[in-house]
Amino acid sequence: MDAGLDKVQAIWEKETAVVEGMDISGPWNRMFEQRVIWEYTPDLIDQIASIEGAESFAWCYQCAKCVPVCPVDVVGDYGPRKLYRKSQTGIDWTQGPDLWLCTTCANCLRVCPKLVDMVQIMPALREQALLSGNNVPAELQEALENTFRYGNPLGQPPRKRDAWVKKAGVPVPLLYKEKRPVEWLWWVECYPSYHPRGIDASIALAKIFNALAIDFGILGREEKCAGDSQRLAGEKGLFEMLAEQNIATLSKYEFERMVVTDPHALNAFRKYYPKYGGEYEVWHYTQLLVQHLDRLRELMTQPLNRKVTFHDPCYLGRHNGEYEAPRQLIQALPGVEFVEMWRCRENGYCCGGGGGGMWLDGYVVNYQRRRLSEQRVLEAIATGADTLVVVCPYEVSRFEDAVKSTGNEGKLEVKDIAELIAEAMGV
Ligand code: SF4
Numbered sequence: 001m002d003a004g005l006d007k008v009q010a011i012w013e014k015e016t017a018v019v020e021g022m023d024i025s026g027p028w029n030r031m032f033e034q035r036v037i038w039e040y041t042p043d044l045i046d047q048i049a050s051i052e053g054a055e056s057f058a059w060c061y062q063c064a065k066c067v068p069v070c071p072v073d074v075v076g077d078y079g080p081r082k083l084y085r086k087s088q089t090g091i092d093w094t095q096g097p098d099l100w101l102c103t104t105c106a107n108c109l110r111v112c113p114k115l116v117d118m119v120q121i122m123p124a125l126r127e128q129a130l131l132s133g134n135n136v137p138a139e140l141q142e143a144l145e146n147t148f149r150y151g152n153p154l155g156q157p158p159r160k161r162d163a164w165v166k167k168a169g170v171p172v173p174l175l176y177k178e179k180r181p182v183e184w185l186w187w188v189e190c191y192p193s194y195h196p197r198g199i200d201a202s203i204a205l206a207k208i209f210n211a212l213a214i215d216f217g218i219l220g221r222e223e224k225c226a227g228d229s230q231r232l233a234g235e236k237g238l239f240e241m242l243a244e245q246n247i248a249t250l251s252k253y254e255f256e257r258m259v260v261t262d263p264h265a266l267n268a269f270r271k272y273y274p275k276y277g278g279e280y281e282v283w284h285y286t287q288l289l290v291q292h293l294d295r296l297r298e299l300m301t302q303p304l305n306r307k308v309t310f311h312d313p314c315y316l317g318r319h320n321g322e323y324e325a326p327r328q329l330i331q332a333l334p335g336v337e338f339v340e341m342w343r344c345r346e347n348g349y350c351c352g353g354g355g356g357g358m359w360l361d362g363y364v365v366n367y368q369r370r371r372l373s374e375q376r377v378l379e380a381i382a383t384g385a386d387t388l389v390v391v392c393p394y395e396v397s398r399f400e401d402a403v404k405s406t407g408n409e410g411k412l413e414v415k416d417i418a419e420l421i422a423e424a425m426g427v
């Protein structure tokens with residue numbers, strides 16, 4: 001008999017058990033033996049927890065609450081507890097794909113009794129990988145390089161950032177031309193400036209702002225990526241550079257508040273830009289629109305005849321606590337039946353785009369049964385909805401691709417809420 005098996009049997013088969021003077025020997029009394037499940041070393045856990053930002057990894061006590069809520073585990077094999085367990089068994093997951101699968105969606109943090117914080121742990125570990133140049137997926141590297149060179153992850157020329165304005169059909173004031181104070185500085189961000197479907201939503205939002213007589217202006221070609229997803233992908237240095245450049249640009253203009261299209265930009269401006277001296281009052285566009293709900297109701301006269309469901313962006317909901325504004329807007333749309341998906345609000349599923357996932361779609365598919373965006377599209381279709389409403393610029397293109405790749409073309413339309421409001425207004 002080999003030594004390992006012998007050891008296992010020794011654990012399970014105690015010959016005698018005497019408890020308080022009573023002999024209770026029997027095969028079942030193995031429960032009175034210490035059951036060594038595995039031999040492990042805490043070395044890797046200590047090593048991870050010694051990295052600034054990743055300290056909480058060592059606090060895990062393996063309750064496993066995090067695993068069923070992890071969106072990556074739904075389509076694969078993941079979650080903080082599983083990573084902790086791998087570390088115990090000496091598997092250095094930081095050197096493989098596990099380092100890149102977490103989308104920093106924060107659903108595990110929501111349920112973790114020990115506050116093991118993957119939103120801090122992952123960027124800290126990824127920074128090490130980026131600094132060493134090991135285990136960095138090529139497509140992520142390209143997006144980071146694009147951001148460094150062009151100020152946007154798509155690799156588009158900076159001067160084309162405001163080209164969409166010419167197609168808007170309504171005034172979109174460019175502050176570098178108009179040089180006047182505005183009430184709202186609209187931070188458009190990269191995908192709404194360059195991606196065709198993002199531009200559709202930007203044009204719709206510009207039309208709504210004009211119809212509501214909102215006094216706004218944009219930075220246009222002077223704006224650079226806010227950088228939050230690059231920071232979460234481990235590129236803290238790039239984030240700092242972008243923050244400093246953007247803060248310098250913003251300091252040239254007078255405005256009362258900022259409105260952002262992108263929940264990731266919202267997160268950056270609210271939580272991280274103040275550390276670099278950029279303190280602003282920042283609202284998500286759904287929060288601004290909902291302030292004008294009465295007027296919007298008057299303007300939205302065209303019934304849409306849709307059955308819609310809604311995807312909560314992780315960085316608007318869990319990260320920044322806004323669940324109601326998008327729902328109030330959806331419920332005000334004329335001719336719309338609204339159904340929730342079963343994973344929603346605090347337990348909303350992740351589209352897979354956060355934490356650098358936007359630039360890892362080709363990579364993650366090798367390690368998951370399907371992409372998170374595909375899983376979410378299937379959940380949306382299961383509600384019987386014909387329209388999936390989104391309020392984050394990452395999501396329109398992600399979900400439209402997922403509708404196609406799951407073979408559901410024609411069954412589900414993906415629309416930014418601004419597109420639906422503009423449609424109902426007939427503008
Ligand atoms: S919920 Fe927290 S403590 Fe429990 S297993 Fe997950 S990471 Fe560990």
Ligand code: SF4
Nearest residue numbers: 070102103105106108
């Ligand atoms: S942050 Fe989200 S994706 Fe990452 S481990 Fe936690 S639940 Fe999973």
